Amino acid sequence: MTRRTALAAAAELLAWWAGLVLLWLVFISTVDTLERIVGASVAAVGALLARAGRRSVIWR
Amino acid sequence: MADAVIVVALLLTAASATAAVATRDPARQALVLAVLGLLLGVVFTVLQAPDVGLSQLAVGSALTPLLIMLSVRKVRRRGKEGDK
Amino acid sequence: MNGWILAATVLLTAGGGAALWGVATGPLSRRVVAQNLSTTVICPSLLLLAQGYGRTSYVDLALLLALLGPVGTLVFARLLADELTGDRPAAWGLTWTAAGVGAAVVLVLCAVTGPSRAMVKLLVIGALLISGNVVASRALSGGLRGVRDG
């Protein structure tokens, strides 16, 4: 994992994470700190799965 | 007059359930079962039971068809292997 | 009897009835297309019901259907691929009209709810529904023999 690919991976995860946090904020009705924490962790799991899914499909 | 949507939903569910029974081929029956699950979800929503409607939609729209179609595929492949 | 429930009833009768009739009779290719259309028609009616009953929590039902409906059609497209190779079901006219109806319903509801996170949620549901509908019909009409991935 050269520095460049690690950077690319981090950027992709961050992009997915930000998108999914926004999605979570759209889903919930009242926003408070606990919702944000749960939303951030769920978005992190979603980002990891998104990246794993993309890699598993392309990597033959 | 809000009952009109209940009557329509119930009639459609009855019709799709009859169609599901009348269809003999499992693959085609899975298709009708998917639509039946959808209509049942609507019936539960209309009767103000969203939790049950959510369960019906979650299971009936993707999980049941997948299980049925995988079983149909396995039985059909086993059938072809047997004839060879 | 507010207008929303009336609209939902009309959509349910017309779309649900047509989809049911399409899925119960006719060749396999038309049945699969009818199953795809049933999702695209019933999701907006769920949205209308949510608006008619005044309960925003019912929108989650439409969200879930917009997500899993196309997945169900992909299951059929994938596992019936060898039987569907004969006659390609390319009912693009029906697909686009159904998508149009869904888009119209979502836009009307967005106009009613006004600019808020709830409106964004409706737009997300609309986007999921229409993209799912189009991709599923793309998968049905020969998508599963498509370009080999690089």
Added chain:
Amino acid sequence: MSRRLRLWLLGVGGAGLAALLVAACLDVPAFGRRSHPYGERAVRASLARHTANVVSSVNFDQRAYDTLGEMSILFAAVLGCVVLLRQAGDEHRADPRPAEVALPVRRYALLVLPVALVTGLYVIAHGQLSPGGGFQGGVVAATALHLLYLGADYRALERVRPTGVFEVTDSLAACSYLVLGLAGLLAGTAFLANTLLPYGTFNTLSSGGLVPLLNAAIGMEVASAVVVLLAGFLDQAVEIEREKGS
């Protein structure tokens, strides 16, 4: 017992059942009446414990013991499937052929995969606030994972879904439901009693005391159980083939 006699017996039995059903239906209270003895008590108990979704309160608080039964039914069913669908002696595993899937379908699957997972977890997390809960959200999360099989091929799904991990998660989640129940016992109240945690403020994520935790345990259990169940079905349908000539 000739065929005619059997049919006749069926007719009599059916007629008796029909008569009893009609009699029962005549005594059922009218549809949508004002007073619902059970409903009023359930709503009062649910609001007392600050659980907004009464159905979840009934599921995970007032009748949590029944949900323990439902969970073990699902666990036993998946266990039975895993045992029945395992690879027999005269079968071998053929490597799944990579399938060519149209690019838009693949891109859609890769895009909706995380969205569906987040939606599933959203439905689990807000079980006690809005319609939904562990069962519904778990099924959505599990189905989301299988978009990889639908959008690409079974090999891609196998790479992302190690079955062993999901079997362990399945039993861990089931055990955590039990441990949460036993915690009530240890604290001196009843098994699965909702008296341990503070009930929090109404209509927030931390409201309802034990309900959100039991919800999460059921959500994890249902999600991994459905993944293990589909793994068994997919293995049989896609990979396992009989030896030629046997």
